Amino acid sequence: MNVLVEVGYLLATVSFLGGLKFMSSPKHAKIGNLIAATGMIIAVLCTFWMLNTQTVPSVNLIIIAVAILLGTIGGKVMASKVEMTAMPQLVSLFNATGGGCAMLLGIVEAKQAGLGSSFLGMQILLLLGLITGAIAASGSVIAYRKLAGKTKDNRNIMVVLGSRVLLVLFFVVPVLYFVGVLSIPFEIVAYVMAFIALVYGILFVLPIGGADMPVVISLLNSITGIATALAGFVYGNKAMIAGGIFVGAAGILLTLLMCRAMNRSLLKVLAGKFKKGKVAEDAEAQNIKETTVSETAMQLSFANKIAIIPGYGLAVAQGQHLCGQLQLLLEKRDTQVDFIIHPVAGRMPGHMNVLLAEANIDYEHLKEMDQVNGDMVHYDMILIIGANDVVNPAAENNQDSPIYGMPIVKAYQSKQVVVMKRGMSKGYAGVSNDLFGMDNCNLLFGDAKDSLQNIINQLKLI
Amino acid sequence: MEFIQNNLDIIYFVIFCVFIGIEVIANVPAILHTPLMSGANAISGVIMVGAVIMMFQVPPTNYATLTVGGIAVFLGALNISGGFFVTGRMLKMFNTKK
Numbered sequence: 001m002n003v004l005v006e007v008g009y010l011l012a013t014v015s016f017l018g019g020l021k022f023m024s025s026p027k028h029a030k031i032g033n034l035i036a037a038t039g040m041i042i043a044v045l046c047t048f049w050m051l052n053t054q055t056v057p058s059v060n061l062i063i064i065a066v067a068i069l070l071g072t073i074g075g076k077v078m079a080s081k082v083e084m085t086a087m088p089q090l091v092s093l094f095n096a097t098g099g100g101c102a103m104l105l106g107i108v109e110a111k112q113a114g115l116g117s118s119f120l121g122m123q124i125l126l127l128l129g130l131i132t133g134a135i136a137a138s139g140s141v142i143a144y145r146k147l148a149g150k151t152k153d154n155r156n157i158m159v160v161l162g163s164r165v166l167l168v169l170f171f172v173v174p175v176l177y178f179v180g181v182l183s184i185p186f187e188i189v190a191y192v193m194a195f196i197a198l199v200y201g202i203l204f205v206l207p208i209g210g211a212d213m214p215v216v217i218s219l220l221n222s223i224t225g226i227a228t229a230l231a232g233f234v235y236g237n238k239a240m241i242a243g244g245i246f247v248g249a250a251g252i253l254l255t256l257l258m259c260r261a262m263n264r265s266l267l268k269v270l271a272g273k274f275k276k277g278k279v280a281e282d283a284e285a286q287n288i289k290e291t292t293v294s295e296t297a298m299q300l301s302f303a304n305k306i307a308i309i310p311g312y313g314l315a316v317a318q319g320q321h322l323c324g325q326l327q328l329l330l331e332k333r334d335t336q337v338d339f340i341i342h343p344v345a346g347r348m349p350g351h352m353n354v355l356l357a358e359a360n361i362d363y364e365h366l367k368e369m370d371q372v373n374g375d376m377v378h379y380d381m382i383l384i385i386g387a388n389d390v391v392n393p394a395a396e397n398n399q400d401s402p403i404y405g406m407p408i409v410k411a412y413q414s415k416q417v418v419v420m421k422r423g424m425s426k427g428y429a430g431v432s433n434d435l436f437g438m439d440n441c442n443l444l445f446g447d448a449k450d451s452l453q454n455i456i457n458q459l460k461l462i
Numbered sequence: 463m464e465f466i467q468n469n470l471d472i473i474y475f476v477i478f479c480v481f482i483g484i485e486v487i488a489n490v491p492a493i494l495h496t497p498l499m500s501g502a503n504a505i506s507g508v509i510m511v512g513a514v515i516m517m518f519q520v521p522p523t524n525y526a527t528l529t530v531g532g533i534a535v536f537l538g539a540l541n542i543s544g545g546f547f548v549t550g551r552m553l554k555m556f557n558t559k560k
Contacts, residue, residue, distance in 0.1 A: 016505050017486060023498050024489040026556045033501055033553055037546040040508060044542075047514050057522035063532040064517050068510075071539025078540075079547035084555075090548060091500045098506045098541040104534035105513050108527055112519065121465040221499055221506075228509045233472070235512050241472070242479050243508040249483035250502040254495060343492055350495030357555040368492050 002053055008046030009239035015039025016243050020250070026363050043239045044068075084358040085315045088348040089147040092217055095224050096140035102133025102227035103194055109234060110190030120178065122234060123186060127174055129230030130190060131197040136224040138201030143216055146205070147347055154206045160271070163203035169196050208269065210312075211389070213347040214258045215269045222251020254349045261343035263395075263406040291442035293451060296383075296418050297458035300330065303380035303416075307338045307372070309409055310352050311345050313386015313422070317448035323385070324359030326452060329459055338379075339366050340409050342390035369409050376413035384411060384419045385448050392433045417441040420448050497552045504545020510538025 015035050022032025051061075075094075082090045106129050145151040173196070176182045177189045208216050225247025232240030259266050300306065308323060327337040339361065345352045353366055384391055391411040394401040411417050412435050419436065421443055435441055444451055466473065490498045513534040520527050 012508070016508075017482065019501065019505075020483075020490075020498075021486050023494055023501060024486075024491065026491075026494060029494055029497055029556065030550070030553045033497070033546060033549045036501060036505055037550075040505070040542055040546070043508055043511050044514070047511050050515070050518070054518060056518045059522040060517050060520060060528065063528055064514055064535055067532045067535035068539045071510075071536045071541075072543040074536075075540045075543030075545070076547050079544050079551060082548065084552075087496065087500075087548075087552070090544070091496075091503060094500070094541050094544045094548070095503050095506075097537040097544070098503065098509055101507075101509045101513055101534045101537040101541065104530050104537070105509065105516060108516055108520070108531050108534070111527065112516075121469075218499065221503055224506045225502065228506045228512075229476075231509055231512045235515055236472070237511060237515070238472075238475060240508050240512055241476060243505045245476065245479040246483040246487070247502040247506040249480060250487045250498060253484060253487050254499060341492070348496060349499060350492060350497070353493040354496045354552050354555070357552070360555070363493055363556055366493055 002050060005046045005049050008042050008049065009237065012039040012043035012046070012239040013242040015042065016239075016246055020246060043243075084320075084355060085318055086148070087354055088213065088217060088346075088351060089144050091348065092140045092143040092147065092220065095217075095221055096137050096144065098224040099133045099136030099138075099140060099220075099227060102224065102231055103130055103137055103197075104133075105231055106130025106133060107190055107194055111187050123178075124174070125230055125233045127190065127193055129227050129234060130194055131170060132223050132227035132230060134194050134197030135201040135204070136220050136227055138198040139205045139216075139223070140201075140220045142202050142205040143213065143220060146208075146210070147213060151206075153209055156207075159203050159206050163200055166196050166200040166203065170200070204270070207271075210347065211344065212262075212264075212269045214344050214349050214351070215255055215262075215266070217348045218251050218254035218258060219266075220251075222248045222255060225249075225251055258344055258349055261407060263403075287437050289442050291418060291444050293444065293454040294458050296442075296444055297455045297462065299381055299416060299418075300335070300455065301333065301459060301462045303335055305336045305338075305379055306330065306381040306383065307340050307367075307379045307411075307414070308383045308385060309340045309342070309345075309387050309391060309411055310356065310385050311342075311387025311390065312347060312351075313388075313420075313448055315346060315351065315355055315386070317386060319385060319449040319452050320355045320359040322359075322449060322452035322456060323356065324361050325456055326459075327361060327365070329456060337365065338372065340369060340372055340382075340411075341366055342369050342387070342409055345387060345390055369407065373410050376410045377415070379414040381416045381418065382411045382414045384417065385452070386420065388433055391435055393438075394434045398434065411435065412438055412441070415440065418444055420444050420446070420451050422447060494556075497549050497556075500545055500552065501549040504542055504549060507538055507542035507545055510535060510542060513538050 016039050019032045019036025022028040106126055225244045229241050229244025232244055330337050341352045391409050393412050395403045395406040395408045517531045
């Protein structure tokens with residue numbers, strides 16, 4: 001192979017790594033993204049440099065050029081049109097395209113490989129790449145549909161059983177083929193495996209609940225990375241191997257982080273399981289106090305230090321800009337406003353951070369749970385907007401609760417808590433929230449966006 | 463065994479990549495997790511390189527394969543461009559007011 005091509009791939013690999021490295025600080029992250037993108041352009045250009053030593057029919061070249069052009073334009077349009085609240089959907093959709101590419105690659109390559117006498121190791125790698133790509137593709141499409149509210153959770157026993165059967169088939173079919181029991185061309189095995197993997201991807205994401213989405217998205221992301229790395233092996237292309245592994249590592253790391261933040265093992269998340277607790281009877285026993293917009297506004301005007309704990313509900317209500325306005329307004333009155341973000345708030349890792357960044361909220365004010373849990377008592381007031389399970393003290397003191405053991409934001413320790421809720425529905429975990437019954441907690445019912453707007457209007461008058 | 467012997471360099475490479483990757487990414491703060499993910503997502507679009515290399519080898523008369531390969535390249539390009547553009551857009555919003 002051409003030396004220049006190799007050097008280019010080396011440059012691309014280093015840029016990917018450098019880009020990811022720069023991602024570790026909000027100040028440099030923009031540069032990091034540019035570096036990684038440059039690396040990608042180098043990798044693609046290098047590939048075309050191979051044409052120097054190799055003649056390719058012009059039909060192929062035209063198809064490649066058109067495909068790249070269309071893809072680039074399509075990606076740009078989709079990326080610039082999306083609402084920030086719809087970010088998780090888009091990320092999983094893009095993930096699906098990567099997986100789909102890996103799957104199609106495997107299918108075509110299997111056909112080519114079937115012609116010559118390719119050896120066992122390569123065939124296994126090809127199949128693995130194809131399977132992972134297909135799972136990532138169909139799984140991400142289902143994740144996308146769920147996030148967009150187009151598909152509901154399905155915990156039907158058939159779905160669970162079906163996915164286990166398919167899992168077994170992943171091992172049985174290739175083993176039968178390689179042992180020689182199945183005397184069919186390799187090509188057919190590849191098609192069968194791709195089909196099984198596609199169905200498996202669907203069945204595997206279907207039973208997983210909304211609040212577990214951060215885990216699933218990270219996992220699917222990492223699977224795409226692994227598919228890329230496997231395809232890299234097949235071509236002996238180091239830029240693909242390295243890029244794939246970095247993505248795989250990032251995905252796995254985020255997956256484990258999310259699992260830890262929910263105190264649930266990855267297996268339980270994947271099984272869509274929740275520990276069944278005694279949840280039925282204690283709901284009515286709670287003594288709930290309602291509050292009004294004007295009272296909340298009044299309390300806010302007297303507070304020195306307040307915190308807002310956002311959850312998925314804020315994203316649904318699209319209230320992030322009003323949070324920003326509220327912060328500005330209060331800061332003018334010398335009130336400190338922090339945002340406390342639980343690692344699994346929202347539907348993907350870091351979802352809330354992006355949402356609040358869109359509202360121009362300085363990231364210095366975005367606090368992580370562990371940073372502030374120690375001095376919760378110093379907050380005069382805490383506003384909880386659209387979050388539920390992540391502030392439920394039952395996770396700390398009620399061993400029967402399904403969410404027992406999950407790390408929470410200790411909002412109940414602050415002087416005053418106001419929970420903005422649409423109604424008395426339970427959180428995702430289906431548990432009643434002990435916080436609501438506490439003496440220092442008031443509930444403000446209504447749409448979060450309307451309530452915030454009203455509070456802001458009132459505050460302006462005070 | 464023969465497989466390992468033939469690919470020893472690549473195996474070393476893989477192991478180093480795994481560790482370096484984990485080291486680098488473990489330092490990313492929670493606030494940047496979404497951009498990290500979509501940035502990583504874009505990087506996994508490097509699979510398009512594989513699709514292009516594959517397309518180089520397809521005989522020009524094999525229309526079915528050409529079509530499938532073309533779709534693969536298209537999906538890869540969509541992944542790359544969408545991923546990087548959306549990450550850029552997100553990161554543009556992270557700014558300090560001072």
